[in-house]
Amino acid sequence: DYDSLDKVIIGVVGGDGIGPYITSQAQRVLEFLLDDEAKAGKVEFRTIDGLTIENRAQHNKAIPDDVLAEIKKCHIILKGPTTTPRAGDPWPNIESANVAMRKELDLFANVRPVKVPEEGIDWMFYRENTEGAYALGSKGVHVNDDLAIDFTVTTQEGSHRIIKSAFEYAKKSGKNKVTVVTKANVVKATDGKFLDVAKEIAKDYPGVEWDDWYIDIMTAKLIDPKRRTNFKVMVLPNLYGDILTDEAAEFQGGVGTAGSANIGKRYAMFEAIHGSAPRMVEEGRGKYADPSSIMRAAVMLLEHMGKIDKAEALSSALDKCGVYEKKYVITGREDGATGAEYAEYVMETLEKL
Amino acid sequence: DYDSLDKVIIGVVGGDGIGPYITSQAQRVLEFLLDDEAKAGKVEFRTIDGLTIENRAQHNKAIPDDVLAEIKKCHIILKGPTTTPRAGDPWPNIESANVAMRKELDLFANVRPVKVPEEGIDWMFYRENTEGAYALGSKGVHVNDDLAIDFTVTTQEGSHRIIKSAFEYAKKSGKNKVTVVTKANVVKATDGKFLDVAKEIAKDYPGVEWDDWYIDIMTAKLIDPKRRTNFKVMVLPNLYGDILTDEAAEFQGGVGTAGSANIGKRYAMFEAIHGSAPRMVEEGRGKYADPSSIMRAAVMLLEHMGKIDKAEALSSALDKCGVYEKKYVITGREDGATGAEYAEYVMETLEKL
Ligand SMILES: CC(C)[C@H](C(=O)O)[C@@H](O)C(=O)O
Numbered sequence: 001d002y003d004s005l006d007k008v009i010i011g012v013v014g015g016d017g018i019g020p021y022i023t024s025q026a027q028r029v030l031e032f033l034l035d036d037e038a039k040a041g042k043v044e045f046r047t048i049d050g051l052t053i054e055n056r057a058q059h060n061k062a063i064p065d066d067v068l069a070e071i072k073k074c075h076i077i078l079k080g081p082t083t084t085p086r087a088g089d090p091w092p093n094i095e096s097a098n099v100a101m102r103k104e105l106d107l108f109a110n111v112r113p114v115k116v117p118e119e120g121i122d123w124m125f126y127r128e129n130t131e132g133a134y135a136l137g138s139k140g141v142h143v144n145d146d147l148a149i150d151f152t153v154t155t156q157e158g159s160h161r162i163i164k165s166a167f168e169y170a171k172k173s174g175k176n177k178v179t180v181v182t183k184a185n186v187v188k189a190t191d192g193k194f195l196d197v198a199k200e201i202a203k204d205y206p207g208v209e210w211d212d213w214y215i216d217i218m219t220a221k222l223i224d225p226k227r228r229t230n231f232k233v234m235v236l237p238n239l240y241g242d243i244l245t246d247e248a249a250e251f252q253g254g255v256g257t258a259g260s261a262n263i264g265k266r267y268a269m270f271e272a273i274h275g276s277a278p279r280m281v282e283e284g285r286g287k288y289a290d291p292s293s294i295m296r297a298a299v300m301l302l303e304h305m306g307k308i309d310k311a312e313a314l315s316s317a318l319d320k321c322g323v324y325e326k327k328y329v330i331t332g333r334e335d336g337a338t339g340a341e342y343a344e345y346v347m348e349t350l351e352k353l
Numbered sequence: 354d355y356d357s358l359d360k361v362i363i364g365v366v367g368g369d370g371i372g373p374y375i376t377s378q379a380q381r382v383l384e385f386l387l388d389d390e391a392k393a394g395k396v397e398f399r400t401i402d403g404l405t406i407e408n409r410a411q412h413n414k415a416i417p418d419d420v421l422a423e424i425k426k427c428h429i430i431l432k433g434p435t436t437t438p439r440a441g442d443p444w445p446n447i448e449s450a451n452v453a454m455r456k457e458l459d460l461f462a463n464v465r466p467v468k469v470p471e472e473g474i475d476w477m478f479y480r481e482n483t484e485g486a487y488a489l490g491s492k493g494v495h496v497n498d499d500l501a502i503d504f505t506v507t508t509q510e511g512s513h514r515i516i517k518s519a520f521e522y523a524k525k526s527g528k529n530k531v532t533v534v535t536k537a538n539v540v541k542a543t544d545g546k547f548l549d550v551a552k553e554i555a556k557d558y559p560g561v562e563w564d565d566w567y568i569d570i571m572t573a574k575l576i577d578p579k580r581r582t583n584f585k586v587m588v589l590p591n592l593y594g595d596i597l598t599d600e601a602a603e604f605q606g607g608v609g610t611a612g613s614a615n616i617g618k619r620y621a622m623f624e625a626i627h628g629s630a631p632r633m634v635e636e637g638r639g640k641y642a643d644p645s646s647i648m649r650a651a652v653m654l655l656e657h658m659g660k661i662d663k664a665e666a667l668s669s670a671l672d673k674c675g676v677y678e679k680k681y682v683i684t685g686r687e688d689g690a691t692g693a694e695y696a697e698y699v700m701e702t703l704e705k706l
């Protein structure tokens with residue numbers, strides 16, 4: 001509960017590529033909306049440098065220790081995209097900074113809304129965010145040149161807290177329907193565990209309807225206009241959540257339009273779900289990067305702080321300024337608006353609301 | 354090479370629920386098309402019973418030994434859907450019969466075409482079919498009540514043979530483009546291995562363009578009409594292949610319209626990719642079950658036997674009889690056609706071609 005704190009510290013982590021461009025625009029809008037709180041000393045924005053691929057590579061660590069220490073002094077993090085090293089890159093094969101952050105800060109719930117009002121789509125995804133295929137993601141083994149093994153880890157407690165959150169949300173929001181997505185017919189131990197925990201929790205929510213589907217057929221169901229509106233709240237192990245939320249975001253205009261909240265007991269992190277697009281920056285087009293996704297993350301940040309009116313104001317300003325209605329087009333090129341112009345347009349719109 | 358055999362034995366495994374209804378219709382059509390070969394003693398159809406959930410449950414085995422022995426006497430299997438036990442079912446939690454069959458017969462390539470000509474979609478999926486998350490799928494461990502672990506296993510040889518098949522097909526078909534789909538940014542050991550092997554194999558195919566994407570964003574790309582036509586041949590580890598082919602089939606009319614070939618060195622198995630729909634049978638609607646998917650599998654069976662003309666004839670007869678063009682509607686209810694009527698209509702159409 002943030003009201004009980006003397007001051008809420010919001011750390012702004014730019015990340016790589018277009019990250020600093022878009023996070024700074026989201027920060028401007030947040031500062032605009034939280035101006036009173038900041039003046040009263042109740043909110044502080046803090047820029048946190050060093051979560052860049054160069055610095056991470058130099059320390060050979062997903063999050064260098066001093067950066068993590070700074071981050072842990074904050075309550076809330078607004079995070080730009082970070083480059084994930086991959087084979088063939090000039091960087092060491094360190095773990096994704098996103099994934100490391102989720103684990104280090106124990107941000108167990110990755111909450112992703114997708115809305116397409118004109119098509120009746122109003123989905124909320126609760127993705128388990130610390131275990132599953134990600135638990136030991138970088139610690140798989142090359143037994144020898146011929147054989148590699150990775151591990152999927154699911155705990156009772158890890159499943160319980162995310163599924164419980166999903167049911168709680170379904171109840172409170174009045175959506176009253178939860179869909180559990182696994183591949184328990186094949187991945188029997190871990191997904192079976194997840195499904196078993198769901199069955200137990202469902203008993204405590206007699207008013208919430210629930211069903212369960214396998215991830216393969218779920219990707220098909222989301223496409224079918226007749227069936228997809230049956231889904232309200234979905235709860236999934238980490239990897240399936242990763243997959244299904246990217247697909248779902250496409251109906252709304254792509255991953256570039258979707259924000260993401262990573263919620264834990266102590267910390268919360270809000271991020272864009274697209275990549276760091278380093279080429280845009282190399283080609284001098286960083287300032288044309290579209291901040292829509294991180295702005296959507298800012299809406300979730302405000303909601304999470306309990307600033308519901310401000311969250312709603314920002315959300316409807318964003319609706320008006322494009323993304324869903326495409327009135328204001330960010331093209332990523334010089335014939336489009338810059339991120340700064342977009343932020344200004346959003347603030348003007350907020351003033352008129 | 355089937356020409357060198359005295360006789361090709363085609364085993365027809367009905368499976369569960371609607372399985373026997375639809376496989377028998379596909380068998381009728383195949384017997385019609387292979388009538389000359391059968392009369393000359395070059396082809397024999399053999400009905401194989403016992404791959405039912407009741408029998409599997411009784412033996413507490415995914416494939417009872419005697420059934421497997423019968424199957425192994427055949428060269429080619431036409432298989433109906435089988436019920437996969439799941440927690441809460443009256444059956445023991447045995448492994449999926451599909452999955453067991455793929456492993457027992459070493460059917461390493463799961464080949465699934467998806468075509469929507471009017472939208473420019475012409476995809477061929479090469480799904481690795483024996484390892485990955487499925488390798489030890491039923492052998493994950495419940496370490497204790499709080500902790501479950503599953504394993505993903507990828508071998509050099511297992512990756513090599515499927516990726517090589519995909520590149521060979523891309524070259525021979527003139528599609529000349531392969532997309533490798535992994536989650537190598539997170540599942541680093543096994544998916545990293547798969548991607549590494551792909552990079553090596555690609556070097557042997559200078560005329561075949563290739564790229565690689567992560568499974569999360571691939572599910573979004575397939576939806577985008579502007580980007581999805583860029584994909585031709587996709588090769589994926591088992592679980593991602595499972596997921597992406599269900600999504601892909603939806604564009605063509607759903608999993609009920611897609612056939613699937615499971616190819617190994619010694620055996621090949623052709624199956625419907627939908628479920629066994631036991632409720633249809635319980636409600637007396639088995640004969641109304643749509644055999645489209647297994648008929649598409651029969652097309653692939655003919656192709657695989659080298660009966661290219663017959664495969665093409667059946668394929669265009671199926672096109673004419675609905676599925677894609679929806680002229681002939683199987684509703685699954687009494688107001689629709691029965692599977693037998695559909696098969697007769699297909700045979701009439703074949704006679705007119
Ligand atoms: C970049 C990648 C490691 C990350 C993930 O797999 O979680 C991303 O896809 C996401 O969904 O936030």
Ligand SMILES: CC(C)[C@H](C(=O)O)[C@@H](O)C(=O)O
Pocket residue numbers: 185186216437449451452595626
């Ligand atoms: C039934 C199930 C075990 C199977 C799989 O996961 O492979 C099915 O989804 C398929 O794609 O053939």
